[in-house]
Amino acid sequence: MYYRRKILLALLSVFDGQLTAKQFQKYLFLFTRKQEIKSFDFVPYRYGCFSFQANQDIATLAKYGYCTIAENRKVRFFELTKDDDFFNTLKPEDRKSLLEVKAQFGNLRQSDLIRYTYRQYPYYAIKSVIAKDLLNSTELNTIELQKRHYHEKQLFSIGYEGISLEAYINKLIINDVNVLCDVRKNAYSQKYGFSKKTLELACKSVDIEYVHIPDLGIISNKRKELSSQEDYDDLFREYEKTTLKENRASLLAIRSLLDKGKRVALTCFEKDPKQCHRTCVANALMQLPETDYKFKNL
Known part of the structure; x- marks a missing residue:
């Protein structure tokens, strides 16, 4: 036990x-x-x-x-x-x-x-x-x-590797995140709290909207045998040329949330943002025209 x-x-x-x-x-x-x-x-x-x-x-x-x-x-x-x-x-x-x-x-x-x-x-x-x-x-x-209220729209990135659901949720609360965008292809995890239904309910309980955007995810078999940063970089270059470009509508849907004044966090598994495709999504959002929001890794 x-x-x-x-x-x-x-x-x-x-x-x-x-x-x-x-x-x-x-x-x-x-x-x-x-x-x-x-x-x-x-x-x-x-x-x-x-x-x-x-x-x-x-x-x-x-x-x-x-x-x-x-x-x-x-x-x-x-x-x-x-x-x-x-x-x-x-x-x-x-x-x-x-x-x-x-x-x-x-x-x-x-x-x-x-x-x-x-x-x-x-x-x-x-x-x-x-x-x-x-x-x-x-x-x-x-x-x-004790309540955090920020009027500036902002884009965040957060991974759940190595932390509890509660520690993860507290990071969102402290940064006054309004919307959590899950960019995993399959929103399932063996780690407690991070499968779609449980994570969505946890977010809802603290007044954070949860949105799953599987179109921006990477299929699991492409994530195998990543043993070096160079392997990750190769994967992400391909991702930017294919999945990210083919799903611009999903990218613009996130931009729409930001344009409405929301404070939005992109989430996936990896703790290190250099080893997660959510950084590619964040970079693409920051490169869109008339960007008036800042970006921060949590």
């Missing part, structure tokens, strides 16, 4: 085997603040800090009978059903941190727990739909100051 999933089961165990979904996310968040290398990343969400990965993991654990997911009066609960003493399989520092979270916050009402996270970590409250019911005007203003 993945170590991070043992943490989730240990968390439920420490809190007497049952937590609401909101409590679960908040306690897990506070626990990870104590970790040097965090087991989970979080995004600002409807009720504050939220980990897509943890939510997926708890669903997987429920599937295999370690816990149940129930709903009562529109409140979701996670309940431990198989306790194999995962707490004692954790690293000593993680056991200590879980007990500290329980001691410090275990007696708080759910509303007070959420209020605490909003006050201490205001960035994670910027998408909250309940902040106005929990905080005073000064605290709400602190959250408002």
Whole structure:
């Protein structure tokens, strides 16, 4: 079993085997603040800090009978059903941190727990739909100051190699990206969060539009046996002469988004923009007439 999933089961165990979904996310968040290398990343969400990965993991654990997911009066609960003493399989520092979270916050009402996270970590409250019911005007203003609002249209490039879905989404939020243009031929990934449906839902949950533009992708068999930068450069020269030229309409569709004042990010897998065709797409967009937007790699 993945170590991070043992943490989730240990968390439920420490809190007497049952937590609401909101409590679960908040306690897990506070626990990870104590970790040097965090087991989970979080995004600002409807009720504050939220980990897509943890939510997926708890669903997987429920599937295999370690816990149940129930709903009562529109409140979701996670309940431990198989306790194999995962707490004692954790690293000593993680056991200590879980007990500290329980001691410090275990007696708080759910509303007070959420209020605490909003006050201490205001960035994670910027998408909250309940902040106005929990905080005073000064605290709400602190959250408002965490929001990124840029009036300049801009083109970005971002790869998801080596980072979590949450870290990826946070990069988009911090740069006030409005539209994510996925230029993969096939929007599928074995890495959690980056297949089309999951990525689209994650973007929608933080008010980012997702658009898949497969016409600008490169078929997978052309991406095999790329062992040097020269191999990539050869591939991209061919791509610019063929696919990119043949699909100018798709390129202009992205330009149309920029012309409407959108802040648009092109995405694919590779971390290194020199080894990804999204850079070719970005260069082509920057070379169009009357370009009045800037370009930045994230």
